[in-house]
Amino acid sequence: MTRFFNFSPGPAVLPAEVLQQARDEIVDWRGTGMSVMEMSHRGKEFIGIAERAESDLRELLSVPRNYKVLFMQGGATLQFAGAPLNFSVAGQTVDYVNTGAWSKKAIGEAKRYSKVNVAADAGGAYCSIPPVATWNASAGAAYLHYTPNETIGGVEFNFVPDMGNVPLVADMSSTLLSRPIDVSRFGMIYAGAQKNIGPAGLTVVIVRDDLLGRARTETPSVLDYAVVAKDGSMLNTPPTYAWYLAGLVFQWLKRQGGLSAIGERNRVKAAALYDAIDRSSFYENPVAKDARSWMNVVFTLARPELDKTFLTEAKDAGLVTLEGHRSVGGMRASLYNAMPMEGVKALVSFMAEFERKHA
Ligand SMILES: *Cc1c(COP(=O)(O)O)cnc(C)c1O
Numbered sequence: 001m002t003r004f005f006n007f008s009p010g011p012a013v014l015p016a017e018v019l020q021q022a023r024d025e026i027v028d029w030r031g032t033g034m035s036v037m038e039m040s041h042r043g044k045e046f047i048g049i050a051e052r053a054e055s056d057l058r059e060l061l062s063v064p065r066n067y068k069v070l071f072m073q074g075g076a077t078l079q080f081a082g083a084p085l086n087f088s089v090a091g092q093t094v095d096y097v098n099t100g101a102w103s104k105k106a107i108g109e110a111k112r113y114s115k116v117n118v119a120a121d122a123g124g125a126y127c128s129i130p131p132v133a134t135w136n137a138s139a140g141a142a143y144l145h146y147t148p149n150e151t152i153g154g155v156e157f158n159f160v161p162d163m164g165n166v167p168l169v170a171d172m173s174s175t176l177l178s179r180p181i182d183v184s185r186f187g188m189i190y191a192g193a194q195k196n197i198g199p200a201g202l203t204v205v206i207v208r209d210d211l212l213g214r215a216r217t218e219t220p221s222v223l224d225y226a227v228v229a230k231d232g233s234m235l236n237t238p239p240t241y242a243w244y245l246a247g248l249v250f251q252w253l254k255r256q257g258g259l260s261a262i263g264e265r266n267r268v269k270a271a272a273l274y275d276a277i278d279r280s281s282f283y284e285n286p287v288a289k290d291a292r293s294w295m296n297v298v299f300t301l302a303r304p305e306l307d308k309t310f311l312t313e314a315k316d317a318g319l320v321t322l323e324g325h326r327s328v329g330g331m332r333a334s335l336y337n338a339m340p341m342e343g344v345k346a347l348v349s350f351m352a353e354f355e356r357k358h359a
Pocket of ligand 1: 010075076077149173193
């Protein structure tokens with residue numbers, strides 16, 4: 001069996017320990033004579049799995065008691081509609097900060113339901129975060145939406161904006177669980193699972209109680225956070241196996257020492273790669289230093305005609321899925337929680353060797 005160092009932006013690498021545990025349990029879960037995949041979501045076994053996952057996630061993120069944690073489907077993309085439908089009335093203004101490709105998609109979807117004010121736009125190549133002092137927030141906005149980590153551009157906020165009483169809504173798909181956060185600063189947080197949580201098919205939503213119960217009447221029940229919360233995320237059949245696997249990932253994270261420990265490891269991993277890029281005159285990262293993502297490190301080669309060779313030789317060295325997003329080109333190394341320091345070190349030494357051979 002071979003495990004490559006997989007730098008995929010998502011679906012992304014999972015901890016090998018978690019996959020091995022899932023393998024050991026896949027046919028007969030703890031003497032029940034069935035797989036978790038085959039269980040009723042309403043049976044006591046699965047309810048136990050689901051509750052444990054929720055309490056572990058709450059513990060990892062120190063989620064305050066006045067927040068609901070929901071396990072939903074439809075990806076982060078469904079929540080692009082979930083935010084305006086749950087938190088704004090038709091015609092009401094909602095504020096959005098545009099820092100790249102995922103912000104843009106969220107804005108596009110919100111425009112179908114609400115009046116969108118783009119409070120800030122990083123513009124051009126989307127390589128920095130516009131300073132909050134320059135934001136043009138609207139009075140009476142239902143909420144302000146932003147994308148703390150832009151997975152494609154490799155741009156990350158190193159702060160949480162203070163918008164006073166306007167609730168913050170954050171698409172944390174590629175950053176949730178990568179470091180500690182103060183959940184109480186947010187009205188709602190959402191994340192597709194396939195970056196740092198578990199397999200695709202599951203979406204985590206964390207929402208403050210006082211924002212529940214305001215959904216527009218036409219909101220589908222499965223997207224109405226109050227309804228989903230009331231039914232313990234089991235209004236209909238949830239993605240049970242993905243929920244179970246996410247639970248195994250949460251247990252793994254706790255064994256790693258929780259989010260402070262994993263955050264420090266992530267900081268060190270990203271610094272090692274950015275340092276290597278900055279030291280070299282062959283590789284380049286275009287992102288402003290204070291906005292560089294810990295999770296998605298983008299870089300270009302001084303000779304783009306060598307991109308294909310780089311990817312082929314990297315693969316031969318056991319380093320895979322390094323191509324940048326099709327919209328930006330170049331390379332992207334995603335360094336989610338399950339990417340060990342050894343993988344980053346292997347990439348850094350491969351890059352040095354490639355530069356020595358080809359530059
Ligand atoms: C991957 C990603 C999405 C899309 O997630 P889906 O689960 O595919 O809908 C949205 N936002 C960000 C920041 C992402 O990284």
